[in-house]
Amino acid sequence: MPQQVLGASLRVxxxxxxxxxxxxxxxxxxxxxxxxxxxxxxxxEADAIVVAVDVADASVLDLLPSLSDHPGARFLVxxxxxxxxxxxxxxxxxxxxxxxxxxxxxxxFVRTVRAVAGEDGNAAPATRTVTPTRNxxxxxxxxxxxxxxxxxxxxxxxxxxxxxxxxxxxxxxxxGAMKRLRARNRTHAVSYAIRAGLI
Numbered sequence: 001m002p003q004q005v006l007g008a009s010l011r012v013x014x015x016x017x018x019x020x021x022x023x024x025x026x027x028x029x030x031x032x033x034x035x036x037x038x039x040x041x042x043x044x045e046a047d048a049i050v051v052a053v054d055v056a057d058a059s060v061l062d063l064l065p066s067l068s069d070h071p072g073a074r075f076l077v078x079x080x081x082x083x084x085x086x087x088x089x090x091x092x093x094x095x096x097x098x099x100x101x102x103x104x105x106x107x108x109f110v111r112t113v114r115a116v117a118g119e120d121g122n123a124a125p126a127t128r129t130v131t132p133t134r135n136x137x138x139x140x141x142x143x144x145x146x147x148x149x150x151x152x153x154x155x156x157x158x159x160x161x162x163x164x165x166x167x168x169x170x171x172x173x174x175x176g177a178m179k180r181l182r183a184r185n186r187t188h189a190v191s192y193a194i195r196a197g198l199i
Contacts, residue, residue, distance in 0.1 A: 016052035044070050053078070075094045096115070145163060
């Protein structure tokens with residue numbers, strides 16, 4: 001893979017089985033003047049290869065070498081549902097970042113592609129932006145803060161005072177975290193978040 005020169009266009013290849021997802025990611029590329037999509041037959045020229053999947057598992061990692069046999073290929077994996085692959089194997093196969101579809105705004109996409117491509121001339125850290133965690137989407141900063149305080153035994157009114165939120169906002173944040181983690185109740189959410197290393 002060619003060494004990226006600061007100021008040059010970043011070449012991006014997209015692999016997405018679903019036409020609608022592919023069109024969306026192509027649209028993100030088209031919105032950023034610094035990015036240029038390369039066709040599939042020129043994928044070896046790509047500075048970053050974006051792979052969009054529902055579930056990231058061993059079969060997805062096995063697919064990566066067939067997309068580009070270049071030893072320096074760098075992949076950004078966009079996941080919509082679950083991460084079920086071994087992280088160290090993903091790094092070995094060239095995965096340099098993982099982004100959950102729910103969090104893949106145009107800005108996040110562009111920044112992550114730049115990092116994956118090593119725009120500054122350095123290799124991007126593996127699995128930056130979002131590290132996959134036990135088949136669940138990551139928590140926001142506010143959700144982490146609320147769950148940590150609940151884990152310490154705080155009540156919603158105490159958390160509201162601590163974080164300078166209204167009690168209603170705390171309950172809204174807590175509900176969002178429970179929904180994201182698919183937890184049955186706050187105890188389930190806290191115990192899951194602790195086991196998964198989220199808090």
